[in-house]
Amino acid sequence: MKEDELDRMTKLLKAALPPVGADAEPARDLWPAVLRRMDGRVAAVPWFDWALLAGLLGLAALAPASIPVLLYYL
Amino acid sequence: MEQAENDVLNQFRMGSVEAFETLFRQHQRTVYGWVSRIVRNAAAAEDVTVETFWRIHKAHARFEPGRGFAPWARRIATHAALDWLRAERPARRNDSEFIEDLTAPAGADAAVTAEIRAKTALAFGRLPPKLRIAATLSVVEELPAREVAEALGISVTAVKVRVFRALRLLRNDLERQGITP
Numbered sequence: 498m499k500e501d502e503l504d505r506m507t508k509l510l511k512a513a514l515p516p517v518g519a520d521a522e523p524a525r526d527l528w529p530a531v532l533r534r535m536d537g538r539v540a541a542v543p544w545f546d547w548a549l550l551a552g553l554l555g556l557a558a559l560a561p562a563s564i565p566v567l568l569y570y571l
Numbered sequence: 572m573e574q575a576e577n578d579v580l581n582q583f584r585m586g587s588v589e590a591f592e593t594l595f596r597q598h599q600r601t602v603y604g605w606v607s608r609i610v611r612n613a614a615a616a617e618d619v620t621v622e623t624f625w626r627i628h629k630a631h632a633r634f635e636p637g638r639g640f641a642p643w644a645r646r647i648a649t650h651a652a653l654d655w656l657r658a659e660r661p662a663r664r665n666d667s668e669f670i671e672d673l674t675a676p677a678g679a680d681a682a683v684t685a686e687i688r689a690k691t692a693l694a695f696g697r698l699p700p701k702l703r704i705a706a707t708l709s710v711v712e713e714l715p716a717r718e719v720a721e722a723l724g725i726s727v728t729a730v731k732v733r734v735f736r737a738l739r740l741l742r743n744d745l746e747r748q749g750i751t752p
Contacts, residue, residue, distance in 0.1 A: 506742050507710055507738065509691055510695065510738070511710065514695065518608075523620065524613065527617060535628060
């Protein structure tokens, strides 16, 4: 692409997309949303806990005799 | 004063939520303003700002107080905005609706019609996000290449290459639509 083409494309892009500028401000305080996001993460159950639970349920289904042993160790 | 700032940064690094809130209050507006320039949508900018501060909180232990909070936050915000651009679905609105909403920026070339502006904006939205973000910050927002390079974590040359590729792809897309810039 030649220099003059580059200039034309630059002008066209500027005409199509006005700059937002650095003065944009959020319409609301975002701290509560950040806190919600942080709390949500704390409450989330790690994947390996789910995997362990699935394994135990599978074991109990395949070998019901293991249920008393599992209950003993709870 | 400087000692107090350093204390806040050190406490943040140790995981203090109070220090994190202090830094959030100091930098919320700057991060939102930066993200707005990339995503160009107020609601999305709020979501990306929240995502940015969530990532900042998660990464608190890796923060190096000597390197400053603002540049670090800006890099994280840029990557969060880039992820948003990658996940964004292409606009489904039809061209005529889009043209009605598109007002010419002050000082825009009168020869460029609303239809061409709309098609350019839509074609720009179809560019790969990595190229779009470089072109948005360098061409549309007219930021120095060095500042864009720092935010993206790439070299100044790489920024210039991405901008060039973005403009070339944009030109090709417009030519396919019968528009010769």
